Amino acid sequence: MxxxxxxxxxxxxxxxxxxxxxxxxxxxxxxxxxxxxxxxxxxxxxxxxxxxxxxxxxxxxxxxxxxxxxxxxxxxxxxxxxxxxxxxxxxxxxxxxxxxxxxxxxxxxxxNDQMPSLNDLEGYAGETVSGVIQLACLVLNDGKEAGTATAAGHAGVAYALTGLMRALPWHASRQQMYLPKDVCDRHNLDVQSVFRGETTAELRAVLAEMRGHVRHHIGRVRQTSKDVPAACQAAYLPLVLVEPFLKKLEREDLDPLKQVAEMSQLRRQWMLWRASGNVLKAI
Known part of the structure; x- marks a missing residue:
């Protein structure tokens, strides 16, 4: 049943x-x-x-x-x-x-409102993804507080931002713009060019900055990983895919508006399995 x-x-x-x-x-x-x-x-x-x-x-x-x-x-x-x-x-x-x-x-x-700022985007990621990780830690720790708020916060932002960059072709096709306005303005990106499917130097500069922010948050996860109980590590397991996806995203032959950075399901499954013994050292 x-x-x-x-x-x-x-x-x-x-x-x-x-x-x-x-x-x-x-x-x-x-x-x-x-x-x-x-x-x-x-x-x-x-x-x-x-x-x-x-x-x-x-x-x-x-x-x-x-x-x-x-x-x-x-x-x-x-x-x-x-x-x-x-x-x-x-x-x-x-x-x-x-x-x-x-x-x-x-x-x-x-x-279809553009994300106003990087701070707003990180707040959105915190609510939608970091919150999931923190609650998963509670589940894995059998309902007991795990003291993982800081690590979960950074992990969720890193995972969410990577996913949003991968989904850029899909979001652009329906006039959605998660790339924050302050970052776009800093690199003089015309968001209408994104909606027209034009991959410009300005767009690549925005995405390069965003990848830098992801790596900053991954670094903070590593710094705070000692505070994460062993029982909670499975909540962080999807994070092992972030760096491989970032490397795919930064390849010069990948058009970020026409191609989705992807790995085979078999490779992803193998990476998750290999990391499952000691997740936070594999990130």
Whole structure:
């Protein structure tokens, strides 16, 4: 019989393969909790793809916020991801405000406003990705505070910024601009040229600066890794893919507006497996 957690795992496998594989490499006792958390993240991150206008997307995000804040919803019983998430919250005493903040941050995805500043982008990454890592640490530490806020904060920003650069062709095609305005202005990038599919020297300069910011945050993760309990390492496992992706992104023969920096699924799976014994030394 398929359980709510089985359905959650299917969602993660379909929409967030790297986190799915990292959860499979985590201790079995906590895999269901990780899958529920990652499925929630996947569900709210893909809402833009499911709606034609922002308002229906905001309604969907409000549904999740209401659920987490205790408002009754008759449809919860038929939503296995919601059921799995609520069970995980109860088991591990997860702070609901962090989950609500994730949904609130995702409102930005529904619109085409340019990210105002690098500071705003890092805040967005903190809510949407760092928060997932920190909650995953709570799950892996059996609900006990793990003292990983600093490491999780930097890890989430590094992972999110790398993912956004990889997704640039897709975002540009629908007039979305996550590259922050202050960084674009610093390099005189005309964002309309990005939407026209023109890969300019100015765009490459912006992306080079962004890669530098990612590497800064990776360095901070390494500096704070001693504070991360061994039990929590699986929460950081997807981070081992960041540097290989950065190297792909900085290749001169890669057009950042027409090609997605990619690695084969087999290679990614092998890298995650190889790093699973000592994740923070592999980053």
């Amino acid at each position: 398929t359980t709510d957690f089985d359905h959650a795992a299917d969602v993660v496998r379909q929409f967030d393969k790297d986190r799915y594989l990292s959860a499979l490499l985590a201790p079995e006792a906590h895999r269901n909790g990780l899958m529920a958390l990652y499925a929630y993240s996947a569900e709210i991150s893909r809402i833009r793809e499911l709606v034609s206008e922002p308002l229906p997307g905001e309604v969907r995000l409000q549904w999740w916020r209401d659920l987490l804040e205790g408002t009754e919803h008759g449809a919860v019983a038929s939503n296995p991801v919601a059921n799995a998430l609520l069970q995980t919250i109860d088991r591990y005493e997860l702070p609901k405000e962090s989950l609500v903040a994730m949904a609130e941050a995702r409102v930005y995805d529904l619109y």
